[in-house]
Amino acid sequence: MEELKPKSLNFLEEIVQADLAAGKYPQGIFTRFPPEPNGYLHIGHAKSICLNFGLAQEFGGKTNLRFDDTNPITEETEYVESIKKDVAWLGFSWANELYTSDYFETLFQYAVQLIEKSLAYVDDSSAEEIASQKGTPTAPGVPSPYRNRSVAENLDLFQRMRAGEFPDGAKVLRAKIDMSHPNMHMRDPFMYRIRHVEHHRTGNAWCIYPMYDFAHGQSDSMEGITHSICTLEFDVHRPLYDWFIEKLEIFPTHQYEFARLNLSHTVMSKRKLLQLVNEKIVHGWDDPRMPTISALRRRGFTPASIQNFCERIGVAKRDNLIDISLLEFCIREDLNKSANRYMAVLDPVKLVITNYPEGQTEDLLIENNPEDESTGKRAVPFTRELYIEREDFMVDPPKKFFRLGPGLSVRLKGAYIIQCESFELNEDGTVKEIHASYIPESKSGQDTSGIHVKGTIHWVSIPHAEVAEVRLFDRLLIVEDASELGDDFMKFINPESLQVLDKVYVEPALKEAQVEKAVQFMRKGYFCLDKDTQDGHLVFNRTVTLKDTWAKQQK
Ligand code: ATP
Ligand code: MG
Numbered sequence: 001m002e003e004l005k006p007k008s009l010n011f012l013e014e015i016v017q018a019d020l021a022a023g024k025y026p027q028g029i030f031t032r033f034p035p036e037p038n039g040y041l042h043i044g045h046a047k048s049i050c051l052n053f054g055l056a057q058e059f060g061g062k063t064n065l066r067f068d069d070t071n072p073i074t075e076e077t078e079y080v081e082s083i084k085k086d087v088a089w090l091g092f093s094w095a096n097e098l099y100t101s102d103y104f105e106t107l108f109q110y111a112v113q114l115i116e117k118s119l120a121y122v123d124d125s126s127a128e129e130i131a132s133q134k135g136t137p138t139a140p141g142v143p144s145p146y147r148n149r150s151v152a153e154n155l156d157l158f159q160r161m162r163a164g165e166f167p168d169g170a171k172v173l174r175a176k177i178d179m180s181h182p183n184m185h186m187r188d189p190f191m192y193r194i195r196h197v198e199h200h201r202t203g204n205a206w207c208i209y210p211m212y213d214f215a216h217g218q219s220d221s222m223e224g225i226t227h228s229i230c231t232l233e234f235d236v237h238r239p240l241y242d243w244f245i246e247k248l249e250i251f252p253t254h255q256y257e258f259a260r261l262n263l264s265h266t267v268m269s270k271r272k273l274l275q276l277v278n279e280k281i282v283h284g285w286d287d288p289r290m291p292t293i294s295a296l297r298r299r300g301f302t303p304a305s306i307q308n309f310c311e312r313i314g315v316a317k318r319d320n321l322i323d324i325s326l327l328e329f330c331i332r333e334d335l336n337k338s339a340n341r342y343m344a345v346l347d348p349v350k351l352v353i354t355n356y357p358e359g360q361t362e363d364l365l366i367e368n369n370p371e372d373e374s375t376g377k378r379a380v381p382f383t384r385e386l387y388i389e390r391e392d393f394m395v396d397p398p399k400k401f402f403r404l405g406p407g408l409s410v411r412l413k414g415a416y417i418i419q420c421e422s423f424e425l426n427e428d429g430t431v432k433e434i435h436a437s438y439i440p441e442s443k444s445g446q447d448t449s450g451i452h453v454k455g456t457i458h459w460v461s462i463p464h465a466e467v468a469e470v471r472l473f474d475r476l477l478i479v480e481d482a483s484e485l486g487d488d489f490m491k492f493i494n495p496e497s498l499q500v501l502d503k504v505y506v507e508p509a510l511k512e513a514q515v516e517k518a519v520q521f522m523r524k525g526y527f528c529l530d531k532d533t534q535d536g537h538l539v540f541n542r543t544v545t546l547k548d549t550w551a552k553q554q555k
Pocket of ligand 2: 036
């Protein structure tokens with residue numbers, strides 16, 4: 001018998017396994033996914049979702065969905081709803097739906113405790129003054145003149161900040177740590193700032209808002225999060241995360257960092273994605289060219305393909321760039337097994353079968369999915385006049401062209417072998433119409449003709465054809481790695497990322513296609529019906545081509 005090899009664990013799985021083995025968490029582990037509701041989730045977030053929910057599933061634990069809503073300026077309820085939809089669609093259920101804003105009162109009390117311990121103070125300095133006092137990584141900072149205010153004065157001022165007595169920017173609450181600490185985040189970081197803005201959940205109840213560093217760890221602690229997983233850039237925040245928890249003497253949660261996912265030919269920050277939406281480079285957050293979960297769903301990606309992608313890229317400790325073709329490979333692999341096959345002609349030219357009776361329709365039975373017999377067969381109407389793909393005919397074909405040309409024979413998928421007799425040209429020299437004869441004994445499945453042909457092409461019966469619009473997508477950016485480009489990424493937008501074909505002919509069964517459920521257009525790729533389909537006007541998105549054509553083009 002084959003030996004069962006244990007699956008190799010990533011570094012986070014190793015940590016969890018060791019913690020459990022040491023008996024640290026008899027109740028099981030607790031993780032959380034903490035998005036800020038300031039945009040739609042992207043594939044990078046999917047990585048974090050799969051990791052957090054995946055660890056809890058694997059080791060027996062739970063995962064909270066916590067909206068990190070401490071910045072009222074950029075956050076909206078629309079984003080909250082989209083995030084919930086996306087996480088659920090990816091296939092995960094959260095133990096609790098929570099909001100950092102629900103902790104505002106507790107966080108305020110925590111801040112009061114730190115003031116009482118002389119570990120926090122109200123600073124009247126301007127943002128510029130504070131920045132200039134911060135020092136540099138090699139030079140120590142200068143203490144603020146307000147650093148030694150009495151506990152009583154700090155308590156009074158902090159209460160009055162809350163009461164709305166001061167305008168934005170007039171005061172901040174800072175932790176009193178060490179102005180010469182080698183880690184700049186430990187040089188008396190901000191805990192609270194004044195912002196007279198309405199919050200999407202708390203309305204006008206608050207005009208002071210906690211900073212990320214003061215809110216995040218305390219929220220983790222309140223929820224009893226055992227493994228707080230975030231991306232590498234928070235590595236330098238960890239000493240501060242630990243400092244607050246230690247000084248407040250609350251549940252000791254631990255932060256672990258992993259490398260964020262960077263994907264080629266796209267950008268992956270909500271702020272940049274919002275810029276693409278606002279500047280109308282794309283038609284919204286779910287434009288199928290976007291790397292958002294909602295765009296991938298609209299484009300025909302499945303939750304399984306995204307989970308599989310996240311599994312394959314693994315969990316790294318160092319930043320790297322993943323080629324977008326790996327994501328495409330994952331959806332192709334999934335759809336090859338699950339998508340039904342149909343015929344659609346993207347660039348049509350008319351083919352007349354001269355010896356086929358006029359007015360006759362034959363229902364040919366074609367397998368829905370050769371990879372899955374249980375999907376059965378469907379009837380596809382065959383008639384004398386068909387559309388075929390323009391590229392499947394050549395007036396002057398080279399030797400190894402196994403499709404149609406004068407005198408050449410080919411099989412029509414699921415139907416008959418035909419031989420080309422003649423063709424007509426338009427005035428501009430393009431092919432207008434092709435004439436061929438069919439061999440009645442060559443019917444697929446009951447072929448007694450003894451003729452062997454090398455090529456098979458797809459077709460659609462003209463009287464039965466449905467016209468459709470098809471949208472083809474390409475890379476959003478023409479540059480591979482945009483992660484270091486900053487705002488310059490806008491200079492690298494691919495002007496040909498969207499191509500619209502407005503006269504595609506598809507077989508009648510595709511009238512029943514469902515939005516977001518991908519099907520295969522034989523020889524052409526995977527496609528799915530778009531939500532823009534209306535009143536019989538079919539719109540399809542190409543999910544992905546059948547083969548990786550991008551790598552070839554680049555050579
Ligand atoms: P963005 O810059 O896109 O807004 P963010 O990190 O600010 O990203 P949050 O909403 O704060 O977004 O993130 C929620 C969680 O998702 C965090 O734990 C964050 O570390 C994680 N995350 C965000 N982007 C990525 C990424 N590219 N790869 C892996 N995890 C990510
Ligand atoms: Mg953010």
